Amino acid sequence: MEALKAVRPAISCSSSGFENHQPAPLPKVSFVKLPAPAPSLNGCSNARLSSVQATEESTVSFTNDRAAVFSGENCRQMATNGKATNIVWHKNSVGKHHRQDLLQQKGCVIWITGLSGSGKSTLACALSQALYSRGKLTYILDGDNVRHGLNRDLTFKAEDRAENIRRIGELAKLFADAGIICIASVISPYRRDRDACRALLSEGDFIEVFMNVPLQICEARDPKGLYKLARAGKIKGFTGIDDPYEPPLNCELVLPQNEENCASPCEMAESVISYLEEKGYLQA
Helix, strand or coil: CEEEEECCCCEEEEEHHHHHCCCCCCCEEEEEEEECCCCCCCCCCCCCHHHHEEEEEEEEEEHHHHHHHCCCCCCCEEEEEECCCEEECCCCCHHHHHHHHHHHHCCCCEECCCCCCCCHHHHHHHHHHHHCCCHHHHHHEHHHCCCCCCCCCCCHHHHHHHHHHHHHHHHHHHHHHCEEEEEEEEEEEEEEEHHHHHCCCCCCCCEEEEECCHHHHHHHHCCCCCCHHCCCCCCCCCCCCCCCCCCCCCCCEEEECCCCCCCCCHHHHHHHHHHHHHCCCCCC
């Protein structure tokens, strides 16, 4: 009985195919005949176990550094980041601009900040719905929702609040890198934490939207009953009551609401969409 050996031809790996939107054809696998395996001592053949031997014999040539994902170069670039040691950043030949071309939009983070009850989550949902109707892909990172899973180990102490925002910022960055319009709806009361999230992204890709709603209006709404609990002393460190909220100083959009001027969620969503259109985020 003859055994077969799979031989993969040499592959030339270049990212130019992605830039021309013409992916290179995949190479074919050929087979060569090997001598039949020798019979074992008990007279039985081992052909059933070794009839096909697939081996990796391909070599790869690179035309630029993005193709280095297939090489061993990354193994020499060990790094330390925070408490993580001996880590390597592995490059990918499919980059952010390829994903944006696929989705026909630009990835970014829309960071909606404001007091509890200011309408952040309501705006996030209205904005997501409006962009969906335009054929645009979004994902909402709601402050409460994230604490149901990823951040369920965090309290509302100052240090945990900072870590909560850091994790949401890193996650939002990944969504933006995927070409998705990420909508983060979080109180994020401290400027330093919001600024740290802004610094994670490229210039212009962090769009801070301030829900400028007075405390008395938010407290009158009190959709979750949290202000009432905070006033009764049952919740400590509640933003706006016994913990400060630091308004943005240089945000991209301010959406004011007061007793005389109270725009609907759809109207506010259209204001954000107008900004996205102006800055070119709704096209690749």
